[in-house]
Amino acid sequence: MKGVVMRLAHTWSVALLGVDGVPVEIEADIGGGRPNTRIVGLPDASLTEAKERVRAAIRNSGEKWPSEAVTLALSPAALKKNGSGYDLALACAVLAAADAVPGEALGKTVMIGELSLDGRVREVHGVLPALLAARRAGLQRAIVPESTVQEAALVHGMEVLGAQTLSHVLQWLRGEPDALSTPGAMQEIPQPEVPDLADVMGQPEARWALEVAAAGGHHLLLIGPPGTGKTMLARRLPGLLPALTHDQALEVTAIHSIAGMLRPEAPLVSTPPFIAPHHTASRTALVGGGVGLAKPGVISKAHRGVLLLDEACEFGGDRLEALREALEDGEIRLARRDGVVCYPARFQLVLATNPCPCAPPREADCSCTPHERRRYMARLSGPVLDRVDLRVRMRPMTAMSIVDSNRPESTATVRKRVDAARRSARDRWAQQGWVTNADVPGPFLRREFALPRKVTMLLDRGLESGAVTARGADRCLRVAWTLADLAGVDRPDADHVAAALEFRDRRAA
Structure with a gap:
């Protein structure tokens, strides 16, 4: 016109x-x-x-x-x-x-x-x-x-x-x-203080399991009475982990940016995040969700870090079952009204729980019936437990005094061994692009890095008797390689495989 x-x-x-x-x-x-x-x-x-x-x-x-x-x-x-x-x-x-x-x-x-x-x-x-x-x-x-x-x-x-x-x-x-303003020089971001492993008294088996978990990137289950140090140990795991690489830091920072968790004074997340939701958290809060396009949940906020589910059996079966795919795939896909989004969720899971609802300091004082104990622990279903590499039963404390010569090792001391083990794993898997033993697919371990039959004999018996599943066997192999890295040897031997299998002992759960 x-x-x-x-x-x-x-x-x-x-x-x-x-x-x-x-x-x-x-x-x-x-x-x-x-x-x-x-x-x-x-x-x-x-x-x-x-x-x-x-x-x-x-x-x-x-x-x-x-x-x-x-x-x-x-x-x-x-x-x-x-x-x-x-x-x-x-x-x-x-x-x-x-x-x-x-x-x-x-x-x-x-x-x-x-x-x-x-x-x-x-x-x-x-x-x-x-x-x-x-x-x-x-x-x-x-x-x-x-x-x-x-x-x-x-x-x-x-x-x-x-x-x-x-x-x-x-x-x-x-x-x-x-x-308009321009960015100033990037200030050195102060690293958050992490509690020291030396604060945890006793519990040598659980401390060793924590070291193995840090060295290999494995998931961990801690079971024991109240006050035995389950939460204390779990909160010290991030201090044993290496700092994030630049690419990993950008991945984590992007998720925290979407979730609104960044602080202006610390725009880059350079250390592994530690996320510990309350046991009343909903399923949506754990995996993500919302109207329209889904927002990231707790498991994505813990990407490249540690997710602690304290009082795990209080979470409820439906919420724990929702973690299955993320534990296996390292990501979560959420379909909502406006489309499907995929958030990375490659975290280390630490589960901490009491052995029964009444949870007395000594197991001999338990007032729960066998049925109540089984029903309580059944919230950690077989498929969920099958994805947990290390299971440890913690013992009650029997003394508050410790001899100076037997003081627990500090985080700095243990971290040196963890760093050395991680370097060995990183060098071994560099050509494939994997960083930790927990990243390595089971078929690749069995095919390209197969161990002699005399080394895996005990694991084969476990498979034959049904004591361990095929997925569990793969996870045992990954833990065995981590134990070998911590020992400073090139390949696992029969003792490493036996120790890895013992970590999966169902009696610990």
């Missing part, structure tokens, strides 16, 4: 699907009708409301909202868009289409941030995985909330700018390079 002037501008934002992101092109078209604002491209409720937030933020930033029809399109149009992180990009696209600001820089820039009504740029979750996706798509500049600029700076190869307000972004678009 003659006399109608159509104006168009576009910029970029990112839609998150789990820890993966999809770049979203945001187009603004002005003209062709009476004053009206529409957002198209499958926005959710919070994004549909963005037009009111954006309109108020533009007006309160001293700019004028167009007095014509405004159409905002988000592409790919078939992808569901969630959240408020598109606000900043929407506002800049509208003003560029209205010729209020130059739009040349917008086509190469990804913008992430929620707008308050007065124009402040608010923090949103998931900045790190969003910018990783933008970098893969070839975008080279990002504008993010100033509070997340250090997190964004973890993405190398992108120019990162931080914005406090919409006005500052508009000044930058108009040619004022100092209007």
Whole structure:
């Protein structure tokens, strides 16, 4: 129609699907009708409301909202868009289409941030995985909330700018390079203090099992009366683990970013996380979930770290059974209304439980019937226990005094042995890309690193008698290799296999 002037501008934002992101092109078209604002491209409720937030933020930033029809399109149009992180990009696209600001820089820039009504740029979750996706798509500049600029700076190869307000972004678009902040030098992040293993008295078998678990990345079950040190030992496992590599740190940080767990002063998670949910946590809290697209649960927040389920038998069978796939596959797939997301969940599981509901200090004082004891421990089902490599029954303390010459070893001392064992495993599996013995598939161990029959004879008898399953046999082999690494020998012998099989003794459970 003659006399109608159509104006168009576009910029970029990112839609998150789990820890993966999809770049979203945001187009603004002005003209062709009476004053009206529409957002198209499958926005959710919070994004549909963005037009009111954006309109108020533009007006309160001293700019004028167009007095014509405004159409905002988000592409790919078939992808569901969630959240408020598109606000900043929407506002800049509208003003560029209205010729209020130059739009040349917008086509190469990804913008992430929620707008308050007065124009402040608010923090949103998931900045790190969003910018990783933008970098893969070839975008080279990002504008993010100033509070997340250090997190964004973890993405190398992108120019990162931080914005406090919409006005500052508009000044930058108009040619004022100092209007936006740049990341400062990355400060050394103080490592969290971990409790020392020397604080735990006695329990030599459990301490040895903890060392084996740390050296090989194995799952661990601790059973014993209250006050024997189950939780104390479990909380000292992260101190025995090596620091995360850069790639592993980015994986963990991306999950914590989506979950909103990052602190501005510590934007990078460089140490293995330790997560210990309360036994009343729901199944959704454990594995993840929510409306629309699923959010990460406890098991994903513990990725590359330790997940402690204290009072494990109080969790309930349905919640423990939900861990099966993650223990086997190292990831969890969650299907919800708006799609399927996959979160990594490669953690070390530590289960700690009392042997019965009454849990007296001495087993001889137990008032539970055999049926009550069996029903209590049955919450740890066979399939769950089959995925736990090490099972230890802890003994009550009999004395509070210890001789100085027999003081327990410190975390630093044990960690040296763990580091040496991990180096041996890493060197052995380097060609295949595995880091710990727990990562190695059973078929590969049996085929490429098969042990002599005289070494595995006891394990073969266990399989024949039904004392151990095929999965359990594979896990025994992994533990045997870890025991060999701790002993400083090239291959496991019959004693290592026997010790690994003893760790799976059902009487310990």
